[in-house]
Amino acid sequence: MKNTRFEDLNIKAPFLKALTDEGYTAPTPIQSETIPFVLQGLDVMGMAQTGTGKTAAFTLPILQKLNANQSIEKARDPRALILAPTRELAIQINDSIRNYGKYIALKHTVIFGGVKQGPQVKLLGKGMDIIVATPGRLLDLINQGFCSLNKIECFVLDEADRMLDMGFIPDVKKIERATPQKDKRQTLFFSATFPDAIKRFAQSWTNDAVTVEIEPENVAADLVTQINYIVEADDKFKLLYNILEKDNATKILLFCNRKDTAKDLFEKMQQYEISATLLSGDIDQRKRMNRLENFKKGKFKVLVATDVAGRGIHIDAVSHVINYNLPVDPEDYIHRIGRTGRAGEAGISISFACEDDSFNIPNIEEFMKRKLDLVYPDDILLQELPPPKKTLKEVKDSSKPSEVKNKNNTRNNSRNKTGGDNRRPSKPRQPRSKPNTTKPSDSKE
Numbered sequence: 001m002k003n004t005r006f007e008d009l010n011i012k013a014p015f016l017k018a019l020t021d022e023g024y025t026a027p028t029p030i031q032s033e034t035i036p037f038v039l040q041g042l043d044v045m046g047m048a049q050t051g052t053g054k055t056a057a058f059t060l061p062i063l064q065k066l067n068a069n070q071s072i073e074k075a076r077d078p079r080a081l082i083l084a085p086t087r088e089l090a091i092q093i094n095d096s097i098r099n100y101g102k103y104i105a106l107k108h109t110v111i112f113g114g115v116k117q118g119p120q121v122k123l124l125g126k127g128m129d130i131i132v133a134t135p136g137r138l139l140d141l142i143n144q145g146f147c148s149l150n151k152i153e154c155f156v157l158d159e160a161d162r163m164l165d166m167g168f169i170p171d172v173k174k175i176e177r178a179t180p181q182k183d184k185r186q187t188l189f190f191s192a193t194f195p196d197a198i199k200r201f202a203q204s205w206t207n208d209a210v211t212v213e214i215e216p217e218n219v220a221a222d223l224v225t226q227i228n229y230i231v232e233a234d235d236k237f238k239l240l241y242n243i244l245e246k247d248n249a250t251k252i253l254l255f256c257n258r259k260d261t262a263k264d265l266f267e268k269m270q271q272y273e274i275s276a277t278l279l280s281g282d283i284d285q286r287k288r289m290n291r292l293e294n295f296k297k298g299k300f301k302v303l304v305a306t307d308v309a310g311r312g313i314h315i316d317a318v319s320h321v322i323n324y325n326l327p328v329d330p331e332d333y334i335h336r337i338g339r340t341g342r343a344g345e346a347g348i349s350i351s352f353a354c355e356d357d358s359f360n361i362p363n364i365e366e367f368m369k370r371k372l373d374l375v376y377p378d379d380i381l382l383q384e385l386p387p388p389k390k391t392l393k394e395v396k397d398s399s400k401p402s403e404v405k406n407k408n409n410t411r412n413n414s415r416n417k418t419g420g421d422n423r424r425p426s427k428p429r430q431p432r433s434k435p436n437t438t439k440p441s442d443s444k445e
């Protein structure tokens with residue numbers, strides 16, 4: 001759909017104005033394909049992930065439809081419900097609704113757990129047109145009688161595969177049952193992948209849904225330069241340090257597979273006084289939001305995250321995504337690198353493949369339907385580390401409980417403890433197969 005404009009999709013003036021304010025000049029493929037169907041009232045099964053412009057693909061037509069058919073009741077029940085797997089994603093969707101709907105007067109709010117319910121209950125009491133929610137808290141509020149879904153005209157499930165992974169399906173089923181029957185509502189079902197379980201839900205909750213598919217490799221491959229370094233586990237931190245020192249990496253999302261690895265790495269970075277903050281699932285919601293905000297504002301150069309915590313977050317102008325560990329689930333690879341190169345901007349993803357995680361490469365390649373270009377880092381990127389500025393003990397002692405959750409950590413604070421993986425073998429091995437040995441500078445994604 002080349003040269004399609006938002007006007008061609010029948011998007012009306014107040015939204016066109018808001019889109020111009022956002023700096024969007026043209027719809028992305030998922031928007032061009034999805035918006036007309038949603039405006040026609042059809043159900044949609046969309047295969048796409050964050051980074052494709054998916055949020056606007058469903059929020060714009062929903063806003064336009066609800067706005068054309070305003071409810072004048074003051075204490076109105078919500079007419080659109082958007083479910084998302086994480087608080088961060090729910091907040092972002094709500095922010096998008098605020099931005100795209102700034103020239104109309106629909107009311108919307110976001111509901112998520114981990115915070116007091118009082119303020120959310122109060123807002124719901126005022127009457128909302130749209131609610132964006134994570135399943136657990138929404139179900140709690142429904143069960144307590146604070147929210148009714150009887151008037152839902154449009155039900156959106158975003159990142160459905162992740163909801164399944166996170167064990168939300170029983171809650172989502174109950175929520176679905178609380179909305180009007182599927183022939184009396186419009187259902188939009190988005191998922192990065194459609195494994196059988198997800199397909200079954202999508203089929204049973206939608207009515208003759210139109211399928212819209214945005215190939216994952218289009219997202220990743222077209223916009224993101226992917227560099228995959230072959231590195232021994234023991235050299236990973238050195239490589240990271242040198243990349244941060246030498247590359248013009250300004251805003252970096254650094255992914256680890258496990259929260260203990262993320263925490264150890266974060267502490268190691270603190271030893272070297274690298275500007276960084278940590279986002280992992282065991283850190284409470286308020287702190288996570290603060291840290292995310294501070295990273296977005298540029299107060300920290302690096303955000304160390306795990307997949308659960310980093311899921312769906314949208315941060316403008318991430319220059320680099322670094323996979324300190326290659327993800328076990330190939331989908332996470334796509335999700336991670338999709339944090340950079342968003343909607344037309346170029347991005348760089350750098351992955352570290354060591355003897356512990358290079359066995360994940362074939363799965364990733366199969367999922368991406370392409371070979372990963374594996375390269376050895378230039379010598380300059382393996383230059384010896386300078387001495388750390390602080391000992392690990394000093395870092396642990398100085399970290400306020402609010403910064404690093406290590407109050408209950410009874411492990412010995414040995415100075416030799418490294419920031420690398422915990423499952424390190426005694427002797428490094430070479431990666432499982434002889435890779436393409438292109439020089440990084442020659443490597444194209």
Ligand code: AMP
Binds near residue numbers: 024025027028053343
């Ligand atoms: P999403 O996939 O919805 O998370 O969107 C990814 C990013 O793309 C967000 O930063 C959006 O603000 C941005 N975006 C969405 N639609 C467009 C568009 N048509 N043109 C440019 N940027 C967009």
